[in-house]
Amino acid sequence: MRVFVPGDSAAVSIGANDVAAAIxxxxxxxxxxxxxxxxxxWLEVLVExxxxxxxxxxxxxxxxxxxxxFDADFLNGGAHPLARGKTDEIPWLASQERITxxxxxxxxxxxxxxxxxxxxxxxxxxxxKSTSEIIINEVTESGLRGRGGAGFPAGIKWKTVAQTxxxxxxxxxxADEGDSGTFADRMLIEGDPFTLIEGMTIAGIAVGATExxxxxxxxxxxxxxxxxxxxxxxxxxxxxxxxxxxxxxxFDIQIRIGxxxxxxxxxxxxxxxxxxKRGVVRAKPPLPAIEGxxxxxxxxNNVLTLSTVPMVLAQGADAYKARGVGRSxxxxxxxxxxxxxxxxxxxxxxxxxxxxxxETYGGGTLSGNPFRAVQIGxxxxxxxSTEQLETSMDYESLIAAGGMLGHGGLVVFDDxxxxxxxxxxxxxxxxxxxxxxxxxxxxxxxxGAETIDLIIQGVKVEENKKLLLDLCEVMTDGSLxxxxxxxxxxxxxxxxxxxxxxxxxAR
Amino acid sequence: MKYSPWSQDAARVLLATLRDEKGPVLxxxxxxxxxxxxxxxxxxxxxxxxxxKSRADVHGVLTFYHDLRTTPPGEHQISLCxxxxxxxxxxxxxxxxxxxxxxxxxxxxxxxxxxxLGPAVMVDGKLIGRATLAKIEEARR
Numbered sequence: 001m002r003v004f005v006p007g008d009s010a011a012v013s014i015g016a017n018d019v020a021a022a023i024x025x026x027x028x029x030x031x032x033x034x035x036x037x038x039x040x041x042w043l044e045v046l047v048e049x050x051x052x053x054x055x056x057x058x059x060x061x062x063x064x065x066x067x068x069x070f071d072a073d074f075l076n077g078g079a080h081p082l083a084r085g086k087t088d089e090i091p092w093l094a095s096q097e098r099i100t101x102x103x104x105x106x107x108x109x110x111x112x113x114x115x116x117x118x119x120x121x122x123x124x125x126x127x128x129k130s131t132s133e134i135i136i137n138e139v140t141e142s143g144l145r146g147r148g149g150a151g152f153p154a155g156i157k158w159k160t161v162a163q164t165x166x167x168x169x170x171x172x173x174x175a176d177e178g179d180s181g182t183f184a185d186r187m188l189i190e191g192d193p194f195t196l197i198e199g200m201t202i203a204g205i206a207v208g209a210t211e212x213x214x215x216x217x218x219x220x221x222x223x224x225x226x227x228x229x230x231x232x233x234x235x236x237x238x239x240x241x242x243x244x245x246x247x248x249x250x251f252d253i254q255i256r257i258g259x260x261x262x263x264x265x266x267x268x269x270x271x272x273x274x275x276x277k278r279g280v281v282r283a284k285p286p287l288p289a290i291e292g293x294x295x296x297x298x299x300x301n302n303v304l305t306l307s308t309v310p311m312v313l314a315q316g317a318d319a320y321k322a323r324g325v326g327r328s329x330x331x332x333x334x335x336x337x338x339x340x341x342x343x344x345x346x347x348x349x350x351x352x353x354x355x356x357x358x359e360t361y362g363g364g365t366l367s368g369n370p371f372r373a374v375q376i377g378x379x380x381x382x383x384x385s386t387e388q389l390e391t392s393m394d395y396e397s398l399i400a401a402g403g404m405l406g407h408g409g410l411v412v413f414d415d416x417x418x419x420x421x422x423x424x425x426x427x428x429x430x431x432x433x434x435x436x437x438x439x440x441x442x443x444x445x446x447x448g449a450e451t452i453d454l455i456i457q458g459v460k461v462e463e464n465k466k467l468l469l470d471l472c473e474v475m476t477d478g479s480l481x482x483x484x485x486x487x488x489x490x491x492x493x494x495x496x497x498x499x500x501x502x503x504x505x506a507r
Numbered sequence: 508m509k510y511s512p513w514s515q516d517a518a519r520v521l522l523a524t525l526r527d528e529k530g531p532v533l534x535x536x537x538x539x540x541x542x543x544x545x546x547x548x549x550x551x552x553x554x555x556x557x558x559x560k561s562r563a564d565v566h567g568v569l570t571f572y573h574d575l576r577t578t579p580p581g582e583h584q585i586s587l588c589x590x591x592x593x594x595x596x597x598x599x600x601x602x603x604x605x606x607x608x609x610x611x612x613x614x615x616x617x618x619x620x621x622x623x624l625g626p627a628v629m630v631d632g633k634l635i636g637r638a639t640l641a642k643i644e645e646a647r648r
Contacts, residue, residue, distance in 0.1 A: 009619075009620070009621065009634050010620075010621050010623065010624050010636060012634065013621050013624060013627065013634040013635055013636030013637075014624055014636040014637060041623040041624055042623070044624070177618075177620060178617065178618060179618070180588075180590030180591040180592045180593070180617065180618045180622060181590075181591060181592040181622045182618075182620070182622070183620035183621065183622055183623070185620075186620040187620075218574055219616065219618065219619050219620065219629075220619075220620060221632065256534070257537065258574075259533060259536075259537060259572035259573070259574040259575060260572055260573035260574035260616075261571065261572050261573060262617060273533060274530060275529070275530035276530035276531055276532035276533040276534060276535075276568065277530070277532070277533070277564075277567075277568060278567050278568055278571040279571060279572070280571075294529060294530070335622065335623075336623060337592040337595075337622030337623045337625070338591065338592040338595035338596065338622065338625070339595040339596050340623065343622070343623025343624065344623050366596060367596075375591055379590065379591060409592075409622070411591045411592045411595055411622065412595060413595045414595075417595070422591070422594075425591070425594070429590075429617070433617075
């Protein structure tokens with residue numbers, strides 16, 4: 001009999017390993033599957049039992065609850081205060097539109113058999129029967145845009161690389177998910193690593209690249225070990241290697257581990273880091289698609305972008321673009337974090353409102369205090385206030401509202417937050433993580449933090465606010481990459497949307 | 508965590524495993540730290556010579572990345588996430604308490620991808636969600 005206890009790092013961080021051990025101690029005959037997380041992190045540790053009626057969920061289970069689960073006959077779906085009914089019918093999960101995350105939490109992450117049973121490898125087999133042009137057309141037609149934050153159409157990037165001639169091209173997967181409030185890349189890799197491998201293989205076939213590299217951050221040790229094992233299994237299976245699934249195509253993947261630098265999530269700094277150098281941003285042009293890793297044409301895509309490709313190739317562009325609004329097609333994997341009652345992964349079509357995400361899914365703040373601010377899109381994203389809750393969550397609407405979607409993370413703050421302190425932190429973070437190549441970012445961030453400090457202390461508040469806005473303009477217009485260029489976004493949005501926090505001593 | 512005592516001979520054996528890698532300098536430094544717990548300053552000329560780089564190249568990489576350290580670590584390592592999502596659930600208060608109690612073991616970190624279950628702290632490589640001082644003390648044992 002199979003019992004599912006997630007091996008996902010978030011679940012483990014609150015005791016999943018101890019829960020699994022406690023279950024085994026009481027009944028060693030049970031098979032414990034360490035699946036990924038279903039994404040309802042507020043229900044972790046979510047224990048599921050496989051019954052004739054489908055999977056029954058119990059959560060959040062702590063190690064001390066395990067004996068009472070056995071007493072309640074949970075193996076047969078018995079009643080218990082933590083019982084959640086059938087997992088597939090939990091409204092928080094059932095109302096989502098899982099495409100990229102379709103298998104995460106459901107399958108054993110390292111079972112190729114289950115991967116195949118749940119639709120895995122269909123996209124790759126279609127790609128192998130197809131031509132480069134058809135694959136790229138399909139991806140372009142789907143409207144799939146880069147999920148790392150920039151939102152550049154994936155198909156167009158691929159086409160640029162495909163059109164170059166070179167002995168060696170590369171597929172680089174950016175898994176340097178450094179934005180606070182984002183964890184979808186980690187959860188996807190830990191819960192369904194073969195999807196990423198499949199997406200990268202398809203990209204390789206499409207553009208004529210035989211080498212893939214995943215740049216994965218050191219802060220994600222479990223994701224590193226799961227992906228390494230998945231790569232090895234795919235090699236043994238005859239998927240990765242000199243002949244992809246018996247075809248004449250070759251493709252293999254290597255992991256490169258980051259070393260704790262945020263700016264290495266910027267694509268050109270990432271290339272420098274993979275080359276073993278300081279993670280200093282490169283000037284563009286040349287585009288990485290023309291001259292990327294080791295000077296060769298390189299596709300750089302985020303984990304979620306590549307992991308969505310297999311679905312597009314399996315079900316077709318039309319199935320994907322049937323969802324979404326305007327030029328934001330398909331689904332977005334939103335991540336609810338910070339001071340929120342029901343945090344986790346919410347995959348929905350673009351166009352859901354901010355309020356639906358925070359209230360219907362998020363269930364308000366964790367502390368129970370009134371909600372005051374939400375930062376959307378990571379440390380470089382804007383702080384939104386309660387007056388902006390009807391904003392549609394898509395690329396264009398968020399830009400129009402003075403923000404950005406970024407990698408889709410939402411960090412919620414209750415009414416104890418001081419937005420002047422948050423603005424100062426944005427500048428301090430930039431000062432710590434700046435690669436140092438361009439002056440607006442390297443020097444501006446330190447001057448920005450100092451100026452906000454003066455405002456907080458009430459020193460020449462109006463003059464310093466003007467100075468700060470001027471500095472923000474210089475950083476926005478004069479920085480080489482998004483690090484310095486977008487740090488003003490949280491700062492300015494805090495000033496505009498929360499002016500009462502910038503009154504200095506008068507607060 | 509257990510590390511091998513620093514030895515140039517052992518380091519050379521490890522570097523040989525990276526001989527065929529493209530762009531090996533960062534990997535070499537990471538490998539040194541994984542084996543010996545830190546990057547001994549003698550690694551700089553060693554890696555430079557081995558991969559035909561200048562010492563400045565290697566020094567530059569060594570000093571760029573937050574993960575790399577040049578002195579042996581203490582018995583315990585506590586990495587506190589002090590980024591926004593954890594700030595929203597009390598990371599700043601936790602930071603004060605943990606740094607007061609374990610000043611030599613504690614370092615700032617930015618995001619372990621556990622943003623819905625913060626504050627997040629890594630103690631000796633083990634991730635702790637909804638962290639408290641008591642949970643950190645427990646994990647240190």
